[in-house]
Amino acid sequence: MAADMRRDGRSAAMLRPMACERGVLRRADGSARYSHDLTSVLVAVYGPCEVKKRREELERATVEVIVRPPAGPPRAREREMEAQLHGLFAPLIVGALHPRTAISIVVQLVDDDGSACAAAINATAVALMDAGVALRAMPSAVALALGADGDAASALLDPCRSEEERAAGALTIACARAPSAADAPPAIALLACAGAALEPEQLDAHVRLAQGSHDLICELARRALAEGMVV
Amino acid sequence: MLWVRPPATPAPPHAGARATWVTPGEELCEEVGFLRGHGTYVKDGMLVAAVAGVVERVNKLVSVRPYNARYGGEVGDVVVCRVVDVGAKRWKVDVNARQKGVLLLSSINLPGGEQRRRTAEDQLNMRQFYVEHDVLSAEVQTFFADGAMSLHTRSLKYGKLGCGTLVTVAPSLVRRAKQHFHTFDFGVATIFGMNGFIWVGIATALSPKADAMDVGSTRDGGIGEEAQESDASFHVRERTCRVCNAIVLLDRFFMPVAAAPVHALYEKSIEAGMSPWDMLLPENAILLADGLRASGVLGVRVADE
Numbered sequence: 001m002a003a004d005m006r007r008d009g010r011s012a013a014m015l016r017p018m019a020c021e022r023g024v025l026r027r028a029d030g031s032a033r034y035s036h037d038l039t040s041v042l043v044a045v046y047g048p049c050e051v052k053k054r055r056e057e058l059e060r061a062t063v064e065v066i067v068r069p070p071a072g073p074p075r076a077r078e079r080e081m082e083a084q085l086h087g088l089f090a091p092l093i094v095g096a097l098h099p100r101t102a103i104s105i106v107v108q109l110v111d112d113d114g115s116a117c118a119a120a121i122n123a124t125a126v127a128l129m130d131a132g133v134a135l136r137a138m139p140s141a142v143a144l145a146l147g148a149d150g151d152a153a154s155a156l157l158d159p160c161r162s163e164e165e166r167a168a169g170a171l172t173i174a175c176a177r178a179p180s181a182a183d184a185p186p187a188i189a190l191l192a193c194a195g196a197a198l199e200p201e202q203l204d205a206h207v208r209l210a211q212g213s214h215d216l217i218c219e220l221a222r223r224a225l226a227e228g229m230v231v
Numbered sequence: 232m233l234w235v236r237p238p239a240t241p242a243p244p245h246a247g248a249r250a251t252w253v254t255p256g257e258e259l260c261e262e263v264g265f266l267r268g269h270g271t272y273v274k275d276g277m278l279v280a281a282v283a284g285v286v287e288r289v290n291k292l293v294s295v296r297p298y299n300a301r302y303g304g305e306v307g308d309v310v311v312c313r314v315v316d317v318g319a320k321r322w323k324v325d326v327n328a329r330q331k332g333v334l335l336l337s338s339i340n341l342p343g344g345e346q347r348r349r350t351a352e353d354q355l356n357m358r359q360f361y362v363e364h365d366v367l368s369a370e371v372q373t374f375f376a377d378g379a380m381s382l383h384t385r386s387l388k389y390g391k392l393g394c395g396t397l398v399t400v401a402p403s404l405v406r407r408a409k410q411h412f413h414t415f416d417f418g419v420a421t422i423f424g425m426n427g428f429i430w431v432g433i434a435t436a437l438s439p440k441a442d443a444m445d446v447g448s449t450r451d452g453g454i455g456e457e458a459q460e461s462d463a464s465f466h467v468r469e470r471t472c473r474v475c476n477a478i479v480l481l482d483r484f485f486m487p488v489a490a491a492p493v494h495a496l497y498e499k500s501i502e503a504g505m506s507p508w509d510m511l512l513p514e515n516a517i518l519l520a521d522g523l524r525a526s527g528v529l530g531v532r533v534a535d536e
Contacts (some may be wrong), residue, residue: 094281137256179279221254222283225283
């Protein structure tokens, strides 16, 4: 799993072809479909709208996230994704603009061929912008499949499902650019690591891979918002 | 009644499109000397975009207008809406907002211009006024506690609309103006609803009808109802279609939707010898849009960097 080509012809640090489409669902306030090649995620955003009394927050909007798998009932993996998405987007959304309301994010994993969480984050970002919900910054996310040694050289960017299953660990990194740092690399907004112990230097190398993808994904999202459908 | 849908061909990007778009997190300008408008927030003394959309600068006010925000509504806005449900003493209408709008029985004009309490008989006769799928023009009266809009048609110029076409545009493209009811000199009337619903119809039936004052007539005020099929000759329909397509083009290119740009596009398409349906072909559309931009009819500065 070193410098050789991967099964689909990519090098270790190449992203899959991505597609992004916004405004897919007519009845939702905002919606988007994001695909990393065969992995496809559909996100609908509703809000700001009415919130149940017990979940009401007096000073900000309540962000609710629901993740559903392609088939079957939601399990631990989907619950974990809900927590990760909530942890990422609740601070990013300017909730103070809409106190005592709810912003619901509904994520439907349509096809899962690896990097589902990263695709869900990318789709959610576009759906929130499609809905006109105020965000502090625009996030993007990629996934990494880690080798047994945790080295950056053996990590695979944007793994497909077979690569994810064979990997020793998985890393999902979301980046967002702070407003005053237009030229600097984007800051980390979400870091989720499972299954591998990493040294700080190794982590830095992985993070740099993710930061390199940020601009590409943001440009794709920007074009999708401007034009409709871009592949 | 026709439904006009935007064409399936995607809108081509025009020169300068990249310069006008911002996404959340992009810095706009320094906070000092500028007023913060919608869609922005302040961070470290700089105004930063909070939504994805077009930057608007009006004197010192800097705001970002999102492309696809649902219609929020303000008291006094003229809207065009479609009845969705007939309920107890109210109609539920689709106003292109997050929730359905409400038209209370007490907020409509009774025939004969009466001012009286609505009785149980009025409640039973609600379907004589409006039923499902009727299109009507109304004004926003107030908001309920949960944010739903309450409308009224307490003026003869509001009411049921007939013999026309409904075109849907992005609500942010319709600007507040002195007049939302506009009649073009070639016999087509339009109502630019602030919620993005634009009604285009025949002008002959625009004036309030005399029989709205008849006692016993169960009709609210309104326009176009009395126009018969015979009034809609081929030429009038063709002109209506051309106006509809002009509005669709303005929406496609994200330009303000108002009487002046619509009229300019109408004239240009006739000068160029296009038929109404050819106006929507991509090559013709770009031609018309560029011509419109060059003519300076669009008075609003849209984010020239």
